[in-house]
Amino acid sequence: MNASSMMPTWPNAPPPGAQPPYSVHYPSPAYTPVQVRQSFSQPYPPQSQYTVPHAYGPPQIPTPPQTNYAVNVNHTPSPPVPVVAQEPPKKKIDWPESVRNYVQRSFLPANLDESVSRPEMEAKLKETISQANDTGVMYTIDWDTMLLPQQMIKEERARARALQAAQAIQPPVQQYMAHSLRDTKSGDATPVSKKRKSSDLSDVDMSAASVPPWRNGSNRLEDRVTFSTSTEKRPTVEETPSKHMSKFQKQLEKRQKRFDGGYKSTYRSPSPPPVAGPVVGTCQTLEKRYLRLTSAPIPSMVRPEPVLRQTLELLKKKWKKEQNYSYICDQFKSMRQDLTVQRIRNDFTVEVYEIHARIALEKGDLGEYNQCQTQLRALYQLGLKGKPIEFKAYRILYFIHTANRTALNDALADLTTAEKEEKAIKHALNVRSALALGNYHRFFRLYLDTPNMGAYLMDMFAGRERLAALCNICKAYKPEVPLRFITEELGFESDADAAQFIIDYQGQHLLEDRPAGVAFLAGKAGQLFEGPRAAAFRRVDIKGQI
Amino acid sequence: MDVLFGDFADAQANRDGYQLSRTLSPDLPHDRLRALWKSCNAHDVKNVLKRNIQNSASGLNRLSHDETQGWVEVYYHYWKAVGELLALQEPSAKSPQASWTKVYEVWRDMLSGLIRGYNNHGFEAWTIPCLYVAGKHLRVFAIRADKERNNNNNSSFNAPGQNFQDDFDPESEQAQQLEDCARQLNRIFNLCLSDRAPLEESRKWGIYYVINLLFKTYFKLNSASLSKNILKALSAGRGDMPPLSAFPKSQQVTFKYYEGVLNFLEENYLEAEKHLTEAWGLCHRNAMRNKEMILTYLVPCHLITTHTLPTQKLLEPYPRLQKLFLPLSRCIKKGELHAFDLALQEGEDEFVKRRIYLTLERGRDVALRNLLRKVFIAGGFVEPAKEGEAPARRTRVPIAEFAAAISLGSQETIDDDEVECFLANMIYKGLMKGYIAREHGKVVLSKNGAFPGTGV
Structure with a gap:
């Protein structure tokens, strides 16, 4: 969110490359006053209130210059570049060392x-x-003796508390900022931090509810508000006609504009729209619960790539040890979120998505799997390394499962001739064509010999394909076939499994003991398996969310 | 400017929507664009427009004050769009930032102006062709803007407001403008759909043009499924909608085509065939490109629903379709299974691109049927059981014979279980009548019509 919050990432010193251009714009951090005011009116503002102001105003997301994008796109074990800019770019500031x-x-x-x-x-x-x-006064303030922000906040709270208690409103008293201004001006450069602490405490009552002097002149929230309203209300050429309209018409028009976004497209001043750029995170904690973003991300809550790399290692270990899927999924989602908000798209990103996809597959969480797969497809298209063959094969199997013809067609279109010859993809394509042609014989051969983790996907539709095959067999064979034939054709592990499957669908009367083994009376099945078959094919939960 | 408002006045006098819409066309020769742009400047453009519009009609046709205001807005944005287009055509140091994105944005403003005109300024329904022109070119500009941005290759990071998502959305990044365009077109759609004026003066008459534009856009966006929402909204309001047949034929054809293709993609081949056939019947006979597009889907439809193939004559005027369908057709007809597989593989890329691969693949069943039929016929006749009866075909065919036929083309032996699997499929799908007697290794075919619909 701002450059300052980035600092702790660099306990030693910022990377050399980023040293000079600490160019930060602070044009109109409009929301800060709002925040402070809240802390005055409410003695103990709950945590959440502090974050609320971020939702106001233009997204305050740092915008590194274009060149930085490249850094993030490919190959970035290098630390994020803490260059932060904000619109509108009025002037650039080189932050002094102090x-x-x-x-x-x-x-x-x-x-x-x-x-x-x-x-x-x-x-x-x-x-x-x-x-x-x-x-x-940036260059004149003695920053070394300046009160730390946490101290300021605590004092503010204390003052607010005091205000409530005393109900007394006192004239404003100069505070830290003013103090230090005065100090520097008078050449008093003695370290005052300790002293100030105590003195400020004594000031507390007097300064309660005061408006800090520096805010008198330039309340930036109001600046912003008047600025924006003035642009909107400024009698532009476009708006002049409306004064001839009846009042009703005007209102109508206004309402209409609100609905059709006309304000935005027509009546906006020509100032450039807010430019959003990637956040650069500063969070150092490895684990983080997943929370859906509802406003612009806060850098201090976002982990930069080096931290995320450690997180991944940690999660891999935890998964091996604990196999706690809901925890792992949650953690992976927050990792993905951190990657996305920071626009990190490199081989590491691919790795995160691939691992999450595999874990989701293993646990049958198709919803998450599908999200990962969609991302992976795009990431591979960027030419990033990973295991595209493996995942393209899964992709085909997945669309077979969801019976999504359009997507299947897209997946086919994605493949190059060379890829079609790769083992995993070839397998998936063969599965597809076997099913398309009703070749259950071949399908179940392929099912028993699936590379990678494709079997997790095939498990999901093997059942319905068995029903389909059984329908076929029941219609085509008369009077009977050995149960062993079913076992082999439909890829069951044993005759018992095959028999169980038939019994599960009320087919016990079709099984008969013979000297040569159990027979399956295919000719007598009639429509028995048709109903379950239709149901099984109907019930494809596309989202597969669990 | 004079020319423009001469036409404007004419159109207003004749209440000719199409003529009016031509005054909003961005497809003008360079010098006309230039003349238009130079005819006024940013300071007085609105006044000039207002004067022109007020003067353009007199007497009964005189525009109300409100309406005039509405048109001033529209032409003001049109004029700005002309400026952006010119800037693109004559790149100069003065306008280094000329881009299709800008053209798109100004054009969108014009469209918004039009929509406001209908909502607030009392534009009449006969002027809806203006919406057509606005929508049509909005789509063109959107596609160009997307292309331009993707060429500049900095697309993916320019999307504002994308930060709240957990994952990034690659498709929407690539087609930002076109997606926005779809939203704008949807506004027009709703503008037309929701008009409650009596039919004679209803904007409902614009609905199919917009729907067709929307379909085109959705297909381009690879989200054809969104079209279903449109169809749903349409059928919900169908009661007070003029019948499709009352709309211009061109709109009917396009609509039917898309309706057919949408059904095709969902494997509703019967529905698809119905709509496509209608489109085929309505299509102008010289609209070769359109007819070709219809046939691209109608031919595979027929193959699935009726197991019939296109004749040489039908495809004669369409070399591209011949290339697409004839090799496959030949193999199907002759029952050359292996050749069919090869032909399918050969055309795979093209088939996939046109989204007909998965459908054509199912033609293999017909090819197989024809092959098996040949085996059956080659089996000849058996002696009649009783004297005097006509000789009957041999209906008990060893599976080995079918197996031999199937591996004839590829010269690869396939195991008997797989052959049985093929046969079972044929029987299950009703392409062959009979049953497999596994114990005897034989297929027992029906005496009457073992291969339905083929004369044997």
């Missing part, structure tokens, strides 16, 4: 405070720094 140290200091584990959440800290940091920048 500011960067300040940010780094804020995130030192020793300085972290449990009662202050990361997003809060980030917001505070951003507010402080951009304020300093806007007022032009």
